[in-house]
Amino acid sequence: MNYVVKAFMDKTDGKVYFAGDCYDGERTEELIGLGYVQDDKPKKKTRVKKTTE
Incomplete structure:
Protein backbone atom coordinates (compact mmCIF):
# COMPACT_ATOMS: atom_id res chain seq x y z
CA MET A 1 0.00 0.00 0.00
CA ASN A 2 1.11 3.53 -0.74
CA TYR A 3 0.22 6.41 1.55
CA VAL A 4 -1.15 9.77 0.41
CA VAL A 5 0.99 12.73 1.47
CA LYS A 6 -1.05 15.57 -0.11
CA ALA A 7 -4.78 15.51 -0.84
CA PHE A 8 -5.77 15.10 -4.51
CA MET A 9 -8.60 13.94 -6.74
CA ASP A 40 5.74 2.11 0.89
CA LYS A 41 8.89 0.27 -0.20
CA PRO A 42 11.87 2.60 0.01
CA LYS A 43 14.60 2.12 -2.55
CA LYS A 44 17.70 0.27 -1.46
CA LYS A 45 20.59 2.55 -0.68
CA THR A 46 23.91 1.56 -2.14
CA ARG A 47 27.20 2.29 -0.53
CA VAL A 48 30.06 3.83 -2.41
CA LYS A 49 33.33 2.06 -1.82
CA LYS A 50 36.19 4.32 -0.91
CA THR A 51 39.36 3.48 -2.73
CA THR A 52 42.86 4.57 -1.84
CA GLU A 53 45.52 5.04 -4.41
Whole structure:
Protein backbone atom coordinates (compact mmCIF):
# COMPACT_ATOMS: atom_id res chain seq x y z
CA MET A 1 0.00 0.00 0.00
CA ASN A 2 1.11 3.53 -0.74
CA TYR A 3 0.22 6.41 1.55
CA VAL A 4 -1.15 9.77 0.41
CA VAL A 5 0.99 12.73 1.47
CA LYS A 6 -1.05 15.57 -0.11
CA ALA A 7 -4.78 15.51 -0.84
CA PHE A 8 -5.77 15.10 -4.51
CA MET A 9 -8.60 13.94 -6.74
CA ASP A 10 -7.73 11.00 -8.98
CA LYS A 11 -8.52 11.86 -12.57
CA THR A 12 -9.22 8.24 -13.53
CA ASP A 13 -11.99 7.48 -11.03
CA GLY A 14 -12.85 10.93 -9.60
CA LYS A 15 -12.30 9.78 -6.02
CA VAL A 16 -10.78 12.27 -3.56
CA TYR A 17 -7.85 10.99 -1.50
CA PHE A 18 -6.82 12.81 1.68
CA ALA A 19 -3.47 12.82 3.50
CA GLY A 20 -3.05 9.55 5.38
CA ASP A 21 -5.28 7.52 3.06
CA CYS A 22 -3.99 4.43 1.27
CA TYR A 23 -3.71 4.58 -2.52
CA ASP A 24 -3.42 1.49 -4.69
CA GLY A 25 -4.59 2.78 -8.06
CA GLU A 26 -3.04 2.48 -11.49
CA ARG A 27 -1.20 5.86 -11.44
CA THR A 28 1.02 5.10 -8.46
CA GLU A 29 4.40 5.81 -10.10
CA GLU A 30 3.17 9.09 -11.59
CA LEU A 31 1.76 10.30 -8.27
CA ILE A 32 4.94 9.34 -6.40
CA GLY A 33 6.90 11.46 -8.87
CA LEU A 34 4.55 14.41 -8.36
CA GLY A 35 4.84 14.13 -4.56
CA TYR A 36 1.22 13.21 -3.79
CA VAL A 37 1.90 9.63 -2.74
CA GLN A 38 4.72 8.12 -0.67
CA ASP A 39 6.20 4.80 -1.75
CA ASP A 40 5.74 2.11 0.89
CA LYS A 41 8.89 0.27 -0.20
CA PRO A 42 11.87 2.60 0.01
CA LYS A 43 14.60 2.12 -2.55
CA LYS A 44 17.70 0.27 -1.46
CA LYS A 45 20.59 2.55 -0.68
CA THR A 46 23.91 1.56 -2.14
CA ARG A 47 27.20 2.29 -0.53
CA VAL A 48 30.06 3.83 -2.41
CA LYS A 49 33.33 2.06 -1.82
CA LYS A 50 36.19 4.32 -0.91
CA THR A 51 39.36 3.48 -2.73
CA THR A 52 42.86 4.57 -1.84
CA GLU A 53 45.52 5.04 -4.41
